[in-house]
Amino acid sequence: MTTPRDTPASRRVRANGDGTVYQRKDSRWEAAGYVLAPGNTHKRVRVYGTTRKEALAKLTEKIANSNRGVPIPSAQxxxxAYLTYWLDAVAVHQLRENTHTRYTTVARLYLIPGLGRKKLAKLTAKDVRTWLNQLxxxxxxxxxxxDSARDRPLCCAAEKCCSKRLSPLTLAYVHSVLKSALEHAVREEEIPRNVARNVRTGTPRPRRFEPLTAExxxxxxxxxRGHRLHSLFELALHTGLRKGELLGLRWEDLxxxxxxxxxxxxxxxxxxxxxxxxxxxxxASERRIALPTRCIQSLKLHHEREREVAGTTWQHDAHVFTTVQGRPIDxxxxxxxxxxxxxxxxxxxxRFHDLRHSTATLLLEQGVELVVIKELLGHAHxxxxxxxxxxxRLRLQRDAIDSLGHALDHP
Known part of the structure; x- marks a missing residue:
């Protein structure tokens, strides 16, 4: 008599509703089961993997989403519909809230009005390129x-188009959101390839900024120097910390x-x-940095002043920089x-962020190596x-070449 333990892994009976898993003739594993589909219907889906465990994990994830009431998107x-599903069921768990809010805004303003009516399975690179050119x-x-929200029309309704077009950086960001959504559709085997990756938008020029000179x-x-947050401004300019990193500092971090x-x-x-x-x-942003001597002195003075003001309510794990009332600074x-x-x-x-650019620029001009600046700023790469x-770096190259030319001309 055959016991469940003796039954091959590909033939074991799974619980009702868990789907089936079996090995195909091409050695791949296939898992199939019924999940919730648009229109409150159910659809049998198939997923594949190189191992039984991989195929089963993919099917289990789809069934779990179905049990939570999230319908599986259909390539038809x-x-x-797919963007809505991706934002509400996938991206919301993978992105920070502010990033998810920006993605949702991009979808509402640009992606859905421009490409929303097209079938996901029939979307082509030409469709994406045409839409981007129009955008x-x-x-x-x-x-x-x-204009409809204004008391007096100022643009097209007044037959005076202001030509308010998207910047190259915004256009590249919109394109990247579409690529991310379609990439997930490929991973879920809804579409065979990410057509947005075949469309080139060009590399936008970096945003121009005007860092402070040394003077x-x-x-x-x-x-x-006489400001209550003097030590914050001094720390920002000497270390290049981001605004959120400065405001998130606690005394236990120092x-x-x-x-x-x-x-x-x-x-x-x-x-x-x-x-x-x-x-x-x-x-890479989670790091330990060295503090300049003048910042150490100003932070010690700031520490003594804050302890005096707070009195017995002072806490070691409190924020370093707070409002007058002792709350975190917005x-x-x-x-x-x-x-x-x-x-x-x-x-x-x-901009406040230009203090960070000023730090990096001044360090480069002092001959500090790029890798040291990368570690200080917390860049990923x-x-x-x-x-x-x-x-x-280009300006430093020019200065170096001019110095070499001067040395060759005047030994």
Whole structure:
């Protein structure tokens, strides 16, 4: 008599509703089962894997989503339906909330109006290229009907098109969101290939920024010297920390005796949670950096002042930089404070993030190696550092060549 243990793995009986798993003649494993489909119907799906475990895992994931009431997308369905499924059931669990919000906005404003009615299975590279070309040349004020919300028409309704077109960076971002969605459709075996990858949009030029010169940086530090957040501005300019990383710093992250700071988290405002502490942007962003001597001194003074003000309520795990009431600082409020400081001291207006660019630029001009700057800034790859600051390296090359020419002309 054959017992369940003696039954081959490909022939074991699975529980009702769990589907079936068997090995094909081509040695691949196939798993099949019924899942929820659009229209509150059920559809039999098939998934494949090189091993029984892989095929079973794919089927189990689809059945789990079905049990949660999430219908499986159909390749016969529209691009809009798949985008909605991908954003609500997949991307929401893989992306940060702010990133997911941006993806949803891109889908609502550009992807669904432009490609939403097309069948997912019939979408071609030509469709994507045609849509991107149209998006590149279309006035967004006209396309989105922004005039309808105005008391007096200013654009197409007044027959004076403002030609408000998408920037190359925005266009590349929209394209990348579509590629991510279709890539998941390929992984779920809904479509055979990602047609958006066959369309080239060109490499957009990096966003231009105007970092502070060494003289302007000295003026800025002098102007911030009497400010309550002087140590924050000084730390930003000396270390290139991101705004969220500065605001997420806690006293337990600082070792002022050793002169180091551990960057473990970032503070951001999200739609759902308000001010929220999140992990760093990437794994490379979680790092330990050395603190300059002047920053150590200013942080010690800031520490003593904060302990005096807080009294018995002071906590070792509290945020380093807080409001007067001792609460975390909203990133928007920090930007407003920074802009006010620039205006009151007569310095030209820059973004807070340009302090980070200023740090990297000044370090490059002092001859610091690119790999050291990459580690300090917390970039995931050195290519990012090299690309962003290519203009600085070009200027340094020119200076070096001029120096060599001067040495050859005048021994």
């Amino acid at each position: 369905g529209s691009v809009a 590149r040349t279309t006035c967004q004020c006209c396309a989105r009907g922004l 302007e940086a000295r003026e800025f530090l002098a102007a911030a 070792d002022l005796d050793a002169g180091t700071a551990a960057i473990r988290r970032t503070l951001q405002r999200t739609n759902a949670g308000g001010l929220t502490t999140l992990p760093t942007k990437t794994r 990133p928007t409020n920090l930007t407003r404070t920074f802009t006010t400081l620039l205006r009151n001291t007569g310095l030209r207006r820059i 050195i290519d990012v550092t090299a690309t962003v600051y290519a203009h600085v």
